[in-house]
Amino acid sequence: MTLLLQYVxxxxxxxxxxxxxxxxxxxxxxxxxVLNFAHGDLATLGVFLAFxxxxxxxxxxxxxxxxxxxxxxxSATFYRLLIKPVRQATALSLVIxxxxxxxxxxxxxxxxWGTDTKVFPFPLSEVRVFRLGGxxxxxxTAGSLAVGxxxxxxxxxxxxxxxxxxxxxxxxxxxxxxxxxxxPAGQVLAATWAVAGALGAAAGMLLAxxxxxxxxxxxxxxxxxxxxxxxxxxxxxPGAVAGGLILGVAESVFAGYVSVKYKATLSxxxxxxxxxxxxEGLLGRPFHRRV
Amino acid sequence: MDGRPLLQVEGxxxxxxxxxxxxxxxxxxxxxxxxxVIGPNGAGKTSLFNCICGLxxxxxxRVLLDGQDVTRASPDVIARSGVARTFQNLELFxxxxxxxxxxLGCHRHFRTPVWEVAVWSRxxxxxxxxxxxxxxxxxxxxxLQAYRDRPVxxxxxxxxxxxxxGRALTSQPRLLLLDEPSxxxxxxxxxxxxxxxQDARRVFGLTVVLVEHDLRMVMDLSExxxxxxxxxxxxxxxxEAVQRDPKVVEAYLGVGA
Numbered sequence: 001m002t003l004l005l006q007y008v009x010x011x012x013x014x015x016x017x018x019x020x021x022x023x024x025x026x027x028x029x030x031x032x033x034v035l036n037f038a039h040g041d042l043a044t045l046g047v048f049l050a051f052x053x054x055x056x057x058x059x060x061x062x063x064x065x066x067x068x069x070x071x072x073x074x075s076a077t078f079y080r081l082l083i084k085p086v087r088q089a090t091a092l093s094l095v096i097x098x099x100x101x102x103x104x105x106x107x108x109x110x111x112x113w114g115t116d117t118k119v120f121p122f123p124l125s126e127v128r129v130f131r132l133g134g135x136x137x138x139x140x141t142a143g144s145l146a147v148g149x150x151x152x153x154x155x156x157x158x159x160x161x162x163x164x165x166x167x168x169x170x171x172x173x174x175x176x177x178x179x180x181x182x183x184p185a186g187q188v189l190a191a192t193w194a195v196a197g198a199l200g201a202a203a204g205m206l207l208a209x210x211x212x213x214x215x216x217x218x219x220x221x222x223x224x225x226x227x228x229x230x231x232x233x234x235x236x237x238p239g240a241v242a243g244g245l246i247l248g249v250a251e252s253v254f255a256g257y258v259s260v261k262y263k264a265t266l267s268x269x270x271x272x273x274x275x276x277x278x279x280e281g282l283l284g285r286p287f288h289r290r291v
Numbered sequence: 292m293d294g295r296p297l298l299q300v301e302g303x304x305x306x307x308x309x310x311x312x313x314x315x316x317x318x319x320x321x322x323x324x325x326x327x328v329i330g331p332n333g334a335g336k337t338s339l340f341n342c343i344c345g346l347x348x349x350x351x352x353r354v355l356l357d358g359q360d361v362t363r364a365s366p367d368v369i370a371r372s373g374v375a376r377t378f379q380n381l382e383l384f385x386x387x388x389x390x391x392x393x394x395l396g397c398h399r400h401f402r403t404p405v406w407e408v409a410v411w412s413r414x415x416x417x418x419x420x421x422x423x424x425x426x427x428x429x430x431x432x433x434x435l436q437a438y439r440d441r442p443v444x445x446x447x448x449x450x451x452x453x454x455x456x457g458r459a460l461t462s463q464p465r466l467l468l469l470d471e472p473s474x475x476x477x478x479x480x481x482x483x484x485x486x487x488x489q490d491a492r493r494v495f496g497l498t499v500v501l502v503e504h505d506l507r508m509v510m511d512l513s514e515x516x517x518x519x520x521x522x523x524x525x526x527x528x529x530x531e532a533v534q535r536d537p538k539v540v541e542a543y544l545g546v547g548a
Contacts, residue, residue, distance in 0.1 A: 163401055163408050163419065170384055170395050177382035180344055181462065182370035182399030 002134035007256040008249055013141040015248020016148025020203035021218075021225025022232065022240035023155060024196035029234050031172045031192045034083060034094050038102035039200050040222030042078075044215060045105055046071030046201025047120065047208050048113050054121055064205060068198045074105075075197025076190040083193075084186065109215035122209035144206045151202055152241050158195070159237060168192055220264065224251075227267035231274050233284020242282060295358055297322045297498050298343070298466055303352030305338055305522075312338040313349065314522040320466070325492065325499040327509040327530075330519035331542060336502040337379060339519070340468050343500075344376055345369040356466070371399045373465035377455045379474055379502075385444040389435055389454050392443055393426040396461030429461045432494070433487065449480045453487070460491060469501045473508060481505060488512060510534065518542065 021039065028036045049070040053063030078101055086097055124143040129136050159165035167188045170178040179185050203225075204218055211217060228247045232239025247267055255263040274281060296319040305313040313335045320326045328336050341347040343354055345366035354362045361369050375396070384392050401422065403415040430436050433453050438446055443454060452472060459467055472488075473481045485508055491497055503509050509516060509530065516533040518526040520542040526533050533539055 162411075163398070163403075163415075166391060166394060167398060169387065169391075170398075173384045173386055174382055176346070176366075177378075177384065178395070179366040180346075180370050180376060180382075181395050181458070182367050183395070184367045 003256065004253070005133070005135050007252045009135050009137055010141065011249030011252030012245060013137075013145045013148075013248070014252060015228075015245040016145045016152075017203050017207055017221060017244075018224045018228045018248050019241045019244025020148055020151060020199055020206075021221055022228035022244045023152065023237060024199040024203075025225055025229045026232070026234060026237055026240040027155075027192060027196045027199070029229070030237075031168055032079075032083070032087070032189055033091070034098065035091070036196070037095060037098040037222075038078065038105060039196070039225075040218035041102045041105040041109070041215075042071050042075050042197050043200030043204035043222075044218045045074060045109060046197070047204040047213060047217070048109055048215075050201075050205060051113075051118060051120055051208075051213060060123065067205060068201050071197040071201035072194035073197075075200075076194040079190050079193040080186075084189075106215050113215065115214060117212040117214045120205075120208035120213045122205075124209070126210060140206075140209055147202070147206055151199065155195070155199065156237060164188070164191060224267050227271050230271050231281055233281025235285055236281065236283040239281055239283030246282075296320060297357055298500070299353075299355040299358075300339070300343065301353045301355065303339070303342055303349045303354065305335075305342060305347055305349045311522050313342065315352070316519070316522070316524055317352075318517050318524065318527065320498060320500055322465075322498050323496060324514050325497075325501060325512055327501045327503055327513040327516045328519060329503065329506070329509055329516060333521075334519040335522040336519055337470055338522075340376060340470055340500075340502065343369075343468060344374050370462075373399075373463075374468065375459035375462045375464035375466070376468035377452075377459055377470055377472055379471040381451055381455055383443045383451060383455055383458070386442060388440050388442055389438045389446075389457075390426060390430070390440060392454055392458050393429055393461045394422060396429075396458035397422045397425050397463070399462055425463075426461050429457050432460075432491075433457045448475055449477075452476065452480075452484070456484075456487070456491075460495065463495070465498065467497050467499045469499060469503075471502055471504060473503060473505050481508060484508075485511060506534075 021043070024039050025036060028034055046067040050063045050067030053066045054060065082097055082101060083094065086093060122140070124139040126138050126140045128139045130139070130142060159168060167178070167183045170183055171185050171188045175185050203221065207221055208217065224247060225244065228243035229240050231247060232241070232243025247270060251263055251266050254266050298320040300316060300318045303313050303316045304311065316339060318326070328339065330336055338347060342349050345361065345364055345368070348363065353360055356369070356372060356374065361372065384395065401418060403412070403418050408415045430439055433456065435453060435457060438450060443451060446454065456472065473484055476484060489512070492499065501509070501512065513530050515528060516530050517524060518533060518539050525538045525542060526536045
């Protein structure tokens with residue numbers, strides 16, 4: 001029993017990071033119908049910016065904020081310069097555009113920071129632990145979970161309770177009507193891309209201390225986040241969070257009781273199973289073709 | 292009344308490929324007036340609306356709003372300068388509540404910059420309260436309170452029409468474009484809509500351009516009527532005069548009628 005709880009605790013921490021990644025993916029998909037394959041690389045870029053800040057001796061908080069802001073700015077610029085002009089294009093061309101940008105970004109990161117792995121200094125330790133009953137939780141795990149949940153709550157407050165969120169939902173639901181009410185759809189979408197970029201970077205910063213920093217660090221977490229988004233329903237923000245947490249726990253329990261070797265495979269099995277049996281995901285709305 | 296008309300459409304021509312949707316259309320609307328645009332299906336009424344609110348760019352001619360050329364302005368800029376419209380087929384935010392739809396109506400007045408909303412500054416809070424009061428006032432004016440927190444998609448068609456009117460009213464428009472507001476309504480609902488429009492004009496001093504098929508409503512409400520046929524203005528003037536115009540009779544009833 002304690003063992004199971006231990007797996008669940010580890011899974012929730014990993015899952016909260018998947019949820020953060022998934023939220024960024026779903027946010028963009030909902031608002032602009034774009035599957036952003038550059039999401040992971042944008043996040044990594046944010047982590048590298050923070051890393052450079054720390055390396056130059058900047059205060060820790062400033063470095064992290066720079067990383068978040070940098071990822072947000074690059075994400076919004078990417079939307080403005082590359083996605084917006086091809087917005088009328090097919091879904092496939094949009095996906096290819098984001099893939100191209102992903103390759104470009106990872107190229108830039110290899111060029112600037114090199115491919116060797118770096119240790120991302122972080123105030124929370126993986127070695128210091130709390131003991132709750134028999135369950136061992138490292139500071140980093142507890143911190144990831146806490147920050148993840150705070151950001152999730154923050155995002156849902158932004159979308160559900162603020163004016164920007166209302167404008168985002170309006171643009172997502174009916175862009176023409178939104179524009180005719182004076183909502184500057186282009187600016188709102190750019191803001192959405194910025195928020196998604198910052199969310200990704202936040203996930204990356206929580207992940208980097210555990211996995212070492214290199215330009216391809218987010219590849220695996222991005223795919224997990226994508227699986228979580230599919231599981232939760234591409235259209236649903238609460239779904240992304242639920243999907244992330246469920247996937248994290250499932251992975252951890254699977255690794256503990258069945259096989260560590262095939263842990264990574266599980267998320268792809270999940271994608272296939274969801275698409276076969278419940279294509280709209282756990283909390284998504286059933287699909288209807290948009291004309 | 293001051294000399295300059297609120298809306299001037301000057302020689303607007305709009306073509307889709309070889310088809311002329313609008314052919315050298317000119318009309319003027321003065322502040323406080325209600326002008327109806329009528330004509331058979333496909334006469335170009337909705338195209339005209341789309342040119343005024345920036346969805347279409349005419350190949351020739353100009354659209355002036357209070358003397359300012361807005362022909363090439365984008366729809367959100369035109370909306371922010373005070374043009375609101377409703378749609379023949381309803382363009383509501385169907386997944387949102389009635390209140391959220393109305394709040395989006397006054398979005399154009401929202402001045403607080405995004406970062407201040409993010410930190411929830413005092414200015415942002417005060418502005419939010421003001422706009423909510425505005426939306427609540429319109430809810431009350433249109434007797435929509437019962438539907439306040441219901442998602443729009445679940446409401447009957449007639450109520451959705453009133454919600455769309457409400458959304459346009461919360462924006463405090465200088466110019467209101469109504470595209471067949473009575474489409475799909477039964478007789479009693481049409482009468483109700485007529486009274487609401489008359490009320491709204493009296494209370495808010497609205498300037499309205501109305502596209503409408505229901506001629507009784509047009510005759511009852513309008514100060515002036517403009518008749519379009521095949522994209523051209525074939526008659527304009529007071530309702531009674533237009534009704535008797537032989538060209539109009541012909542356009543509506545066919546040659547030789």
